[in-house]
Amino acid sequence: MLLEPAKFSTSEIRDWLQKETGSVLAPVQAQAQKRLEESRVALQNLTEASKMLVDASQKEIEKRNMKVYNRARALNKLANTFIERLKKLDVPNQVSYDVVSVFASDAQKAMVVTDLDIKNWFPHISPFFIMDRRKFQPVFEKTKITINNLNDYVNKEYVKTKTQEKTFQLLTDLQTLQTQLSEIEAQKNCLKNERLTIENEIASMEQQKAELKGNAIIDELSQVESEQEAINNELKNELRHLQKPFIKMQALATSGGGGGITPDELRKITQYLENPFEALVTEEHGGRMLKEILQKLTGLLSEDKLKLKPDKQRKAEQAVDEVLNRDLLASFHKKCIELANRKKTLLCSPDLEEAKRSIAVIQQELEKLRTRRANIETDEAMKTNAASEIMEKMRTHKKTIETNVLSFLGKQIQIT
Numbered sequence: 046m047l048l049e050p051a052k053f054s055t056s057e058i059r060d061w062l063q064k065e066t067g068s069v070l071a072p073v074q075a076q077a078q079k080r081l082e083e084s085r086v087a088l089q090n091l092t093e094a095s096k097m098l099v100d101a102s103q104k105e106i107e108k109r110n111m112k113v114y115n116r117a118r119a120l121n122k123l124a125n126t127f128i129e130r131l132k133k134l135d136v137p138n139q140v141s142y143d144v145v146s147v148f149a150s151d152a153q154k155a156m157v158v159t160d161l162d163i164k165n166w167f168p169h170i171s172p173f174f175i176m177d178r179r180k181f182q183p184v185f186e187k188t189k190i191t192i193n194n195l196n197d198y199v200n201k202e203y204v205k206t207k208t209q210e211k212t213f214q215l216l217t218d219l220q221t222l223q224t225q226l227s228e229i230e231a232q233k234n235c236l237k238n239e240r241l242t243i244e245n246e247i248a249s250m251e252q253q254k255a256e257l258k259g260n261a262i263i264d265e266l267s268q269v270e271s272e273q274e275a276i277n278n279e280l281k282n283e284l285r286h287l288q289k290p291f292i293k294m295q296a297l298a299t300s301g302g303g304g305g306i307t308p309d310e311l312r313k314i315t316q317y318l319e320n321p322f323e324a325l326v327t328e329e330h331g332g333r334m335l336k337e338i339l340q341k342l343t344g345l346l347s348e349d350k351l352k353l354k355p356d357k358q359r360k361a362e363q364a365v366d367e368v369l370n371r372d373l374l375a376s377f378h379k380k381c382i383e384l385a386n387r388k389k390t391l392l393c394s395p396d397l398e399e400a401k402r403s404i405a406v407i408q409q410e411l412e413k414l415r416t417r418r419a420n421i422e423t424d425e426a427m428k429t430n431a432a433s434e435i436m437e438k439m440r441t442h443k444k445t446i447e448t449n450v451l452s453f454l455g456k457q458i459q460i461t
Contacts, residue, residue: 050447050457055223058446058460059216065454066209073206078140080195084152085136087188092131094184098124101177116170123166130155141214142199142207149196156189212449219442219460226435233428240421247414254407257400266391273322273384280321280377286360290342291318293351310338325378326385332374339365 053061098120105117134152137144163185167178257263291314298306306314313334316324328334343365345351346358353361367373391397443460450458 050459052459052461054461055216055219058458059213059220062212062216062450065456066206070206070209070213073203074140074210076198077145077203080191080198081136081140081145081148083191084149084195087191088131088134088136088152090184091188092128094181095124095127095131098174098177098181099128101174105173113173116173119166120170120174123162126162127159130159142203142210145195145203146199149192149199152192153196156192159185160189208449208453212446212453215442215446215449219439219446222435222439222442226432226439229428229432229435233425233432236421236425236428240418240425243414243418243421247411247418250407250411250414254404254411257404257407263397263400266388266397269384269388269391273388276377276380276384277320277322280325280374283373283377284317284321284364286357286364287339287342288318289357290346290351290353290361293353294338294342294345297345297350305341306338310334310341314338322381325374326381328378332368332378335374336369339369343369 102117102121102124105113106121134148134155137148163182170178294306295311295314298311313324316327317335324335325332342361346353346362346365351358446460447458450456
């Protein structure tokens with residue numbers, strides 16, 4: 046029967062793991078620390094021994110004894126190379142497998158290269174600087190042994206606890222991620238509260254705006270504008286058969302083809318095509334200019350200057366007849382004038398102006414609030430994505446820790 050894995054919270058697992066592994070991991074780390082200190086001392090001693098070679102060679106260089114001069118320069122250059130090489134070896138203060146193994150590897154490489162330099166160059170310096178070289182050699186050998194011992198320890202003993210140590214690092218990282226997640230969740234809550242406050246303000250302002258729009262005078266203006274739009278559409282329908290002839294008249298007039306169309310009439314034709322309501326309202330004497338335009342249109346039709354198809358010409362002539370002889374637009378003209386006067390009266394009302402100003406102010410504030418809300422929603426989405434990424438990292442860390450503990454302790458655990 047499989048046992049249920051022991052469950053631990055993130056805060057509990059470290060203490061438990063330290064109890065389980067402390068007797069193994071702590072001594073190994075202490076031994077690594079000790080060997081690091083031994084390496085630090087050995088490298089310092091080797092640096093001092095190298096400086097001794099520099100000083101000895103420098104004295105001979107200054108003597109300008111040509112018998113020794115070239116060898117002294119060679120030794121001086123070699124010793125300075127040793128010093129520069131040793132400067133690059135930074136002994137770590139914090140003990141961890143990864144850090145110590147990198148240092149041990151770099152230090153061993155430095156010792157190998159230095160050993161080759163000694164074997165290649167010391168014979169060329171002979172027979173001079175015998176005493177100095179004899180003082181240097183034991184220090185180097187001791188340093189080399191110390192570094193080799195450190196490497197052996199890292200690769201044979203410290204490596205055994207590598208997984209344990211990395212597991213503790215994962216625990217540290219897990220706790221850091223948990224703190225970050227808590228901070229992000231707190232930020233998300235602040236953003237949510239701010240967004241809800243703004244949404245309440247938006248709802249309140251929209252209600253105020255609706256109440257202002259429900260004002261009697263605004264309602265009346267809206268009704269008038271709706272009636273105006275309806276009449277405008279009716280007029281377009283009544284004059285639909287004149288649209289093509291009017292467009293042809295425009296083209297004829299602008300191209301110098303005659304027809305006797307004045308600039309004012311040309312503008313009025315454009316108005317009748319685009320907004321017949323306004324065209325009729327601005328007419329004098331019940332549509333006098335339109336009638337003059339239609340009389341000229343009649344002449345153009347009879348002369349076939351517009352080159353319309355027979356069916357379109359027939360319908361255009363019929364439409365002209367209804368306007369000129371049956372006074373088709375008389376009732377429309379009266380309605381348009383009355384409606385235009387009502388709209389003008391409403392537009393000049395102080396109450397309407399005040400309501401419009403209030404609505405404009407509210408609309409401006411609404412736009413600002415909606416922009417703020419959109420920015421907050423963007424921030425919320427970013428925080429949500431960040432939280433999801435952190436939670437995924439936490440799941441991965443937990444799974445790795447659980448697997449590691451099973452590998453070196455043989456115990457199944459679950460981090461909740």
